[in-house]
Amino acid sequence: MDPETTAFLALDDFELAAWTPARAGDQGLDLPAAALPGVIENVALLRSQTALFVAALGEHAGEPPEPFQP
Numbered sequence: 001m002d003p004e005t006t007a008f009l010a011l012d013d014f015e016l017a018a019w020t021p022a023r024a025g026d027q028g029l030d031l032p033a034a035a036l037p038g039v040i041e042n043v044a045l046l047r048s049q050t051a052l053f054v055a056a057l058g059e060h061a062g063e064p065p066e067p068f069q070p
Contacts, residue, residue, distance in 0.1 A: 001062040003056065009051055016044055
């Protein structure tokens, strides 16, 4: 798994609340204050989904995908 994904998954809820607007700023996005709680909630959901997918992949997490063979 790449270092950015590993770091993202390691964030706790408090850290995620600070990370989200900082990451948005790094990407040139200015999040309106009224939208920030909803964005943080969505990013927290994304983190949970990512953790679920990584856990489901188990030891195969981070390996390159295999080409589709019909």
